[in-house]
Amino acid sequence: MTSESAIGSLLIDRPQDGIFEVARRAFTDPEIFALEQKYIFEALWTFVGLETQIPRANDFLTTHIGSQPVLLTRKSDGSVGCFLNTCRHRGTIVCPFKHGRQKFHVCRYHGWAYDSDGRNTAVTEEADGQYPESFRDKNRDLIPVARLESYRGLIFASLSPSVPPLEEYLGQAAHFIDLIVDQSPVGQVEFVPGASSYTFDANWKLQFENGLDYYHFNSTHSSYVDILKNRAVSSNADLPREDSAERVGQGSFSFPHGHAVNWSIKQVSAYGRPLSNDQENLNRLTEQFGRDRVKWMLRQRNLTIFPSLQLIDISSSQLRTWRPLAPDKTEMTSHCIAPVGESAESRRMRIRGYEDFFNPSGLATSDDNVMYEYCQTGYVAEAGNTLGYLRGLGSDPVHDGPHANEVGITPDEYAFGAPTFGGETNFHAGYREWHRLLLNAGQKI
Amino acid sequence: MSHDLSSISAAIYREARLLDQKSWKEWLLMYEEDAVYWAPGWLNEYDLVDDPDRQVSLIYHTNRGQLAERISRIQSRKSITALPLPRTVHVISNVHFLDEKQSPALVSASFVVHVFDPRTAREHCHFGHYEFLFSLSGESPTIASKKIILANDRIPTVVDFYSL
Ligand code: FES
Ligand SMILES: [Fe+2]
Numbered sequence: 001m002t003s004e005s006a007i008g009s010l011l012i013d014r015p016q017d018g019i020f021e022v023a024r025r026a027f028t029d030p031e032i033f034a035l036e037q038k039y040i041f042e043a044l045w046t047f048v049g050l051e052t053q054i055p056r057a058n059d060f061l062t063t064h065i066g067s068q069p070v071l072l073t074r075k076s077d078g079s080v081g082c083f084l085n086t087c088r089h090r091g092t093i094v095c096p097f098k099h100g101r102q103k104f105h106v107c108r109y110h111g112w113a114y115d116s117d118g119r120n121t122a123v124t125e126e127a128d129g130q131y132p133e134s135f136r137d138k139n140r141d142l143i144p145v146a147r148l149e150s151y152r153g154l155i156f157a158s159l160s161p162s163v164p165p166l167e168e169y170l171g172q173a174a175h176f177i178d179l180i181v182d183q184s185p186v187g188q189v190e191f192v193p194g195a196s197s198y199t200f201d202a203n204w205k206l207q208f209e210n211g212l213d214y215y216h217f218n219s220t221h222s223s224y225v226d227i228l229k230n231r232a233v234s235s236n237a238d239l240p241r242e243d244s245a246e247r248v249g250q251g252s253f254s255f256p257h258g259h260a261v262n263w264s265i266k267q268v269s270a271y272g273r274p275l276s277n278d279q280e281n282l283n284r285l286t287e288q289f290g291r292d293r294v295k296w297m298l299r300q301r302n303l304t305i306f307p308s309l310q311l312i313d314i315s316s317s318q319l320r321t322w323r324p325l326a327p328d329k330t331e332m333t334s335h336c337i338a339p340v341g342e343s344a345e346s347r348r349m350r351i352r353g354y355e356d357f358f359n360p361s362g363l364a365t366s367d368d369n370v371m372y373e374y375c376q377t378g379y380v381a382e383a384g385n386t387l388g389y390l391r392g393l394g395s396d397p398v399h400d401g402p403h404a405n406e407v408g409i410t411p412d413e414y415a416f417g418a419p420t421f422g423g424e425t426n427f428h429a430g431y432r433e434w435h436r437l438l439l440n441a442g443q444k445i
Numbered sequence: 446m447s448h449d450l451s452s453i454s455a456a457i458y459r460e461a462r463l464l465d466q467k468s469w470k471e472w473l474l475m476y477e478e479d480a481v482y483w484a485p486g487w488l489n490e491y492d493l494v495d496d497p498d499r500q501v502s503l504i505y506h507t508n509r510g511q512l513a514e515r516i517s518r519i520q521s522r523k524s525i526t527a528l529p530l531p532r533t534v535h536v537i538s539n540v541h542f543l544d545e546k547q548s549p550a551l552v553s554a555s556f557v558v559h560v561f562d563p564r565t566a567r568e569h570c571h572f573g574h575y576e577f578l579f580s581l582s583g584e585s586p587t588i589a590s591k592k593i594i595l596a597n598d599r600i601p602t603v604v605d606f607y608s609l
Contacts, residue, residue, distance in 0.1 A: 098489050194486035194494045194501030198600040201565070223523035227514050331599075336501050348498045352505070360600045361484065361503040363518060367525040369602045373565065374525075 004442040007035075011435040012385065015393055015428070021385035022431055027203040028379055032438070033327040039441035040307050040434065041066035043160045045169050047309045047321055048072050048082060051153040052190040052340065053099065058116045061099035064323055065159055070145060071095045071105070072155065073116040080150065082157045083118045083142035094142065118142035152181040153188055172409040173259035176303040179296055179407075180313055182289060183275055184339030191319070192336040192351055198360040199331050200369045202376035204308070204324040207332065208430060210368050211302050211310040214250050214262055215391060215422025220371050224363045242267050242295070251403060251416035252426035258306030258433030260426040263299050263403075264419070273298060273315055274338075274346035274353070281342065292406045306430050311337070316353030328376050334359055389431075392423030453552055453579055454540045456586040461535035461556075464607050469516045473509060477580060481590040482506040484609060487598055503595065503604065515606055526603045533608055534559040537575075549578040549589045556593075560608050569601050571608055 010032070012021040026032055046065045053061055054074040061072050062085055069085040071094065087094050087107040094114060095105045104121065106113045111124035120140035123129070147158040149166035151174060156166050163169060170177070181189050200206075210216065218225060242248070242265055250264040275282065276298055285294050303311040312318040319337040322330050336354040338347060357364045392415050404414050415423040456475070463472035476482070484503040485494035494500040506512055519527040539555040557572040573596040578589040593609045 100489070192499070192501050193488050196486055196501070196503065196598065196600070198602070200602050201567075220525060223518040223521045226521060226523065227518060230514075344498070351498065351501055355502055355505055359503065360603045361605065363515070366603045366605065370525045370564075373602065377565075 004439070007032075007435075007438050007442040010438065011431055013428070013432060013435070015425075018390065018393055020389040020393065020425075020428060020431075022389065023385060024379045024381075024383075027205060027376065028327055030327055033203075033324065035438055035441050035445075036434075037066050037324065039444075040437050041324065042068060043158075043163075043437065044307060045147075045149075045156040045158050045163055045166055047154060047305070047319075048157045049155050050189060050191060050337075051080070051150060051155060052188055054080065056101065058103045059099075059101045060095065060097075060105075060116065062095050062097065065145065065157055066323075068159065069093060070157065071142070072157075073118070075117045076115070077117075080148060080155055081116065081118050082145045082148045082155075084145070086143075087112060088120065088140045088142070089123075112140070114142050118144060152177055169257055170305065171255050171257065171259070172253075172411060173255045173261065173303060173305060175407055175409055176261050176301055177311065179293070179301065180311060180317065180337065180339070182293070183281070183285065183297055183342070185281065185284065185341040188340040189337050190340050192338050192347070192354075195333060195335045196359050196361075197331060197333045198369070199325070199329060200372050201328055202330060202372035203327055203379075204322050204330045205434075206372035206375050207310075207320075207322050207330060208304065208307065209427055210372070211304045211312070212252070212260055212262055212426050212430070213422070213424075214264065215424065216368075216371070218420075220367050221364050224357075224367070227363060249416055249418050250421050250423075251414070252423055253404065253407075253409065253411035254413035254426050254429035255411055256429075258430040260304050260429050262302040262426060263296075265299060266419070274317075274342065274350040277349055278343050278346045281346075296407055304430065306433055312358075314353075314357070316350050316357060318354060318358050320358075330372075389424045389427050392417070392421070392425040450540065450542060450552075453550060453577075453586050456579065456588075457537055457540055457552070457554055457575070457577065460588070461537050465533050465535055467530065467607070469520070473512055473516065476509050476512065476588045476591075479508050480512075480588055481592075482512055482606070483590070484593040484595060493594060503598070503600075504593075504606070504609075512606065519605075519607075526605065529563050531560045531562045531564075531608060533561075543576065549580045550586075552577045552579055556609075558608050567601075570597070571600075571604060572596055 010023045010026050012019055042065060048063050049061050049072050057074050057076055059074045063070055071083050071085040073081045075081045085093055085095055089110055089112050092107050092109045094107050104113050104115055113122040115121050118141050145157040145159055146161040147163055149156055151166055151170060181187060246265055248265050248267055252260055252262045254260040300314045308322050310320050317337050320332055320334045322332050324330050338350055360366050360369055404411055415425055417423060460475055483505050486501050486503055487493055494502055497505045518524045536557045537554050541553055543551040543553050554575045556575055557570055559570055561568045574594045576592040579586040580589045
């Protein structure tokens, strides 16, 4: 059984001594996996969908919080509902469809019916059922999740009543959601139809790390980097540049609750971006939000919301979530996220960029997926803790500077370095939160 | 020159063999310069993506050069997905004209691609349907477009042109 001291040694966190280590069994141990499911994935806020996926009354979609199936609906009063997707009669999945629109969800097993508000509207042949007296007073409605809130059209749910309010949970990481949503003339984001799902045979934390990992790009994706170079030669597109006074490099901000964002500043984009391609929208945005904000909208940003959401805004834009299936198996869901109301040309460019880069069929993500599996099999070696989280520890942590000021934030940690910096201290916030939650769990078991 | 189903079937089998043999160069030459290579995504349980400019596909290429990029990525021996490359076996059947009179000819086939990954000793299948447009003006049929309808689209780790 996982003892408290076994949990304690999962993370050695002594940056002042130049040490930050995560134990290998954090990636392989089934008991830790079980704790993570219960005390992390089913205990925090989970992204469950976009408001624009269920715009009209009775629209619905199904997804998961941790391992638990949920049904997200647009209720009759226009608000959003989220319920455990399991029949009150004998537990059947009530709604087996990915998404759609229907007023009633009728359980196929014995026909109990529920409406979009989660209310039980019919118990089949109830009068003939010789139910005990007490049945009449029993609540038969679908069980709502404990908490449900939206931020800028992103809907989050939690099975735990004790999570902080969503805005508090997101904290200043929310500024980086704003930088995506504000690109829309109507302040809304949507998923481009055609989501995909895939699996890799590795621990979910490999995906968590990779979204924060700029260090791997040139080696893991060297074949893709070659392709980009070739394309840059063959294209004479007049791509927008950063101000020549701007120092190129890459950096990160870390926030409470384990969130972090990576960003980079390049003088010349190696490839175009949907936003930079739409001068009319750019002018409007500059007028509305000012130069600094638009500058940040055009910069590459990878946002990680702990524990299972990443929002990438690069040559295209992606919202991805993951669902751990086993210590060594993870299911990914990937969407192309886009500002509502962008031009048809920008949208086309966004889609092509997305297909080019992301998913197991793309030219970059496919390499990452294979890399995670190499890590997973490597972690089985009993070779002690790795040296994987030390880049960036050599300098004093920076807490102010032009970058944070421009975004208008005061992050817990701020790192910036050369274009080849590849700082790893931005992994620390997530691992500290992960460890804190597991230690709490250790006290409960 | 008129082509019957057997010459088109032979072309489809040849394409599969070239992929399994990793004869990329010859494989690429079966495609026309402006060939469309399209693996649409699924919108829901029943419907496929049908507008690549407004919906997301798994792969959507509109010329041979984009396929050549995928080949160069593998041949550079820099792509982690290709070190080592999986072994594949394409099994194709049910070849038939969807529209005999149309030119180029619209042909459908069913496929199963068995994939064995020597890296992990793991094996899986991709299966679904192909829809080809074959140009019949030359000596042998050439591919004007290939649409790959992947039925099992929860994809294990990687999928690429050689495993579809
Ligand atoms: S289990 Fe749903 S009606 Fe019986
Ligand atoms: Fe990557």
